[in-house]
Amino acid sequence: MDLINIVRLRVWKQQSADFFEHAVIEADGTMVPTDAECKQGVDINHKGVWGYHPLLISLANTGEPLYLINRSGNRPSHEDAPLYLDKAIDLCRQAGFRQITLRGDTDFTQTKHLDRWDDSGDIRFLFGIDAHSLLKSLAEDLPADAYGYLERPARYAIKTVPRQEFPRLKSQIVSQRGYKNIELIEESVAEFEYRPTACKKSYRVVVLRKHLEINDGQMRFFKEYRYFFYITNDREMSAEEVVFSSNDRCNQENLIAQLKSGVHALETPVDNLVSNWAYMVMASLAWSLKAWSAMLIPVEPRHTAKQLVEKTKLLRMEFATFCAAFIQMPCQIVRGGRRLIYRLLSWNPWQDAFFRLVERLHGFPLC
Numbered sequence: 001m002d003l004i005n006i007v008r009l010r011v012w013k014q015q016s017a018d019f020f021e022h023a024v025i026e027a028d029g030t031m032v033p034t035d036a037e038c039k040q041g042v043d044i045n046h047k048g049v050w051g052y053h054p055l056l057i058s059l060a061n062t063g064e065p066l067y068l069i070n071r072s073g074n075r076p077s078h079e080d081a082p083l084y085l086d087k088a089i090d091l092c093r094q095a096g097f098r099q100i101t102l103r104g105d106t107d108f109t110q111t112k113h114l115d116r117w118d119d120s121g122d123i124r125f126l127f128g129i130d131a132h133s134l135l136k137s138l139a140e141d142l143p144a145d146a147y148g149y150l151e152r153p154a155r156y157a158i159k160t161v162p163r164q165e166f167p168r169l170k171s172q173i174v175s176q177r178g179y180k181n182i183e184l185i186e187e188s189v190a191e192f193e194y195r196p197t198a199c200k201k202s203y204r205v206v207v208l209r210k211h212l213e214i215n216d217g218q219m220r221f222f223k224e225y226r227y228f229f230y231i232t233n234d235r236e237m238s239a240e241e242v243v244f245s246s247n248d249r250c251n252q253e254n255l256i257a258q259l260k261s262g263v264h265a266l267e268t269p270v271d272n273l274v275s276n277w278a279y280m281v282m283a284s285l286a287w288s289l290k291a292w293s294a295m296l297i298p299v300e301p302r303h304t305a306k307q308l309v310e311k312t313k314l315l316r317m318e319f320a321t322f323c324a325a326f327i328q329m330p331c332q333i334v335r336g337g338r339r340l341i342y343r344l345l346s347w348n349p350w351q352d353a354f355f356r357l358v359e360r361l362h363g364f365p366l367c
Contacts, residue, residue, distance in 0.1 A: 033051040069084060210227075
């Protein structure tokens with residue numbers, strides 16, 4: 001992993017200055033199930049799933065897996081996370097990132113390390129925190145005017161005309177069958193100061209309050225509030241931006257899905273914990289190579305806007321689509337005149353980017 005990250009630094013150095021403004025490092029664990037009973041290191045988790053429980057540390061800016069650590073199936077999500085978060089921080093500092101943000105869900109609220117990260121000056125953190133009774137009481141004691149309505153932006157912009165909206169059949173069927181149905185009425189946000197037990201300083205806690213209506217069949221059952229909490233040392237973002245930034249962490253779930261079903265890195269083809277770890281790291285290199293391909297494609301001054309959009313699409317592209325566009329290209333190879341000629345037998349919209357990447361790689365130093 002360290003050798004791969006040495007090459008990663010070389011790729012990052014080819015980027016523009018604004019690339020190094022802000023690095024967002026994310027941590028998450030995922031279960032890799034297996035039916036095998038003789039693999040060394042496999043175990044059963046709290047849900048009864050048998051397998052391994054790897055930890056993924058990734059860079060949200062580019063979707064690159066910085067560190068991938070295999071663990072036994074019964075280990076908690078946050079185990080070894082501080083160690084590899086610190087290694088990722090050192091890597092980003094070495095690259096020249098001016099500001100670093102750490103993100104994770106409630107399992108990764110590393111309260112023993114928050115003071116240390118806050119004292120560094122260049123690190124911000126944003127973690128979910130468990131909605132325990134103390135935090136709930138603090139949220140409930142806030143005055144009514146402390147909460148502001150949360151309006152989420154549209155998921156996408158309509159480029160033509162709005163389509164006809166069809167009725168939501170699921171809620172109708174659930175009500176007709178007499179099952180319990182939960183509907184979201186509104187969301188609101190507020191904030192307060194809170195000092196975790198393991199910390200010497202207090203930090204900003206943003207609370208997201210969801211107003212829910214619970215129906216039991218055709219009868220209105222009751223309304224209730226559910227609370228979600230986020231702890232951060234960022235004093236500049238608004239409470240709404242804190243919630244949206246935390247929700248952006250869902251993109252790491254897409255990365256995990258690609259590592260599982262795209263490059264098939266999160267699999268267990270060999271017989272022990274360490275060898276499966278080695279397999280995961282080697283197979284995940286395919287995803288890093290895809291990301292590096294996107295970052296190394298040159299942008300021509302005459303077509304800057306168009307080609308920057310193209311680079312972003314390639315960076316977020318699923319691996320199967322990338323293979324179809326860049327790898328599985330039908331080609332005739334002609335040998336003659338002391339040279340090889342590659343004749344592409346079909347056209348696809350990514351060929352212009354492909355040829356620019358080839359030209360760039362011809363001039364890329366090998367060491």
